[in-house]
Amino acid sequence: MNAKIRRTLLVAGLCGFLLFTVVCTIQIGSTDIEAWEVTGILLDQLFAGGSGLAAGVWEMPHFQIVWNIRLPRVLFAVFCGAGLSICGAAMQALVLNPIADPYVLGISSGASAGAAWALLMPLPFFAGQFQTAAAAFAGALLAAFTVYFMAKAAGGGTLRPVPLLLAGTAVNAVMSAVTSFFIFLARSPESIAAVYNWQMGSIAAAQWKTLALPAAATAAGLAVFTLCGRTFNMLMMGDEDAVAMGVCVRRFRAEMFALCSVVVASFVSVTGIIGFVGLVVPHIVRLLAGTGDNRLVVPVSALLGGSGLAWADALARSAFGAAELPLGIVTAFAGAPFFLYLMIRRGFAGGEA
DSSP: OOHHHHHHHHHHHHHHHHHHHHHHHHHOSSSOOOHHHHHHHHHHHHHSTTHHHHTTSSOHHHHIIIIIIIHHHHHHHHHHHHHHHHHHHHHHHHTTOTTOOTTTTTHHHHHHHHHHHHHHSOOTTOOHHHHHHHHHHHHHHHHHHHHHHHHHHHTTTSOOHHHHHHHHHHHHHHHHHHHHHHHHHOOOHHHHHHHHHHHTOOOTTOOGGGTHHHHHHHHHHHHHHHHTHHHHHHHTTOHHHHHHTTOOHHHHHHHHHHHHHHHHHHHHHHHOOOOSHHHHHHHHHHHHHTOOOHHHHHHHHHHHHHHHHHHHHHHHHHTBTTBOOOHHHHHHHHHHHHHHHHHHHHHHTTSOO
16 A cells, blocks of 8 residues: 555544544443433534533533533543653654653653642742643753753763663652652642642543643644654754754754643643653554654654543543542553563664663
């Protein structure tokens, strides 16, 4: 099959699968709702202004569950999965390392530390979700550039896999310690318990009012990373070749790291740490698409990552009945073995793990 046709079919198939995922995952929960009813309520609200509800076509409890409880959560999972996946694809190209992602390189932990500070010791002149998001962004940015400069210094001015991984591990440990220190200083048992649960990752707090910031951040990241796909491709050829082709490598890396931090912080401020999504999804996409061209890898990663995290969240909230399993546990069970496989494969190939 022609490569172009194959990739077109892949994108079309994943778009269809994403729509299928949204409807099916809204069905899943303590109250079972038929697919036709979910579809009807969504179409009625989107295109008929809720006339079906006013006419008594839909039961009010089912409408509330579908539109006000499950749909915001599913959409949040889609945006979160898409955002983490495109950040993972971008970072793997930026640092020339197949095991790079926001979680492994400490960006998620940095955002978590900043958000924990805002949650446990809020500032008087900032309030609400924006305070948490701003603090998470500051922590993510600090972690990202600390890892970058530590790895570059340890590698003699060159980004190498082992120093990068070690720097990410060190920053992860420090940021986790900072979060624990904030918890130690906090006085409210309720706040401490909330942060402990939040650290394991969950989309349970998703609401319509918390959806705008992650949606905007994901859309901006997707647009910029896709438009910069050619530059990412040049960067993957090596810094010297990229400079020869007119890329200002240092400035481009700094701008992309900052954008990754914004995208990751917009989720972590609500969901806590959800690991390994950005590591696993871009690799699966490269296998499915048969190419490493970031102009295709980035948007396809968004589609696959959004669908995958929505299904993972559906599993987390339904596997144990009324008790909800933290989403970070589900993604860790799936992603950690893949991470080890990549390290072993790199080692056996004679490269640095």
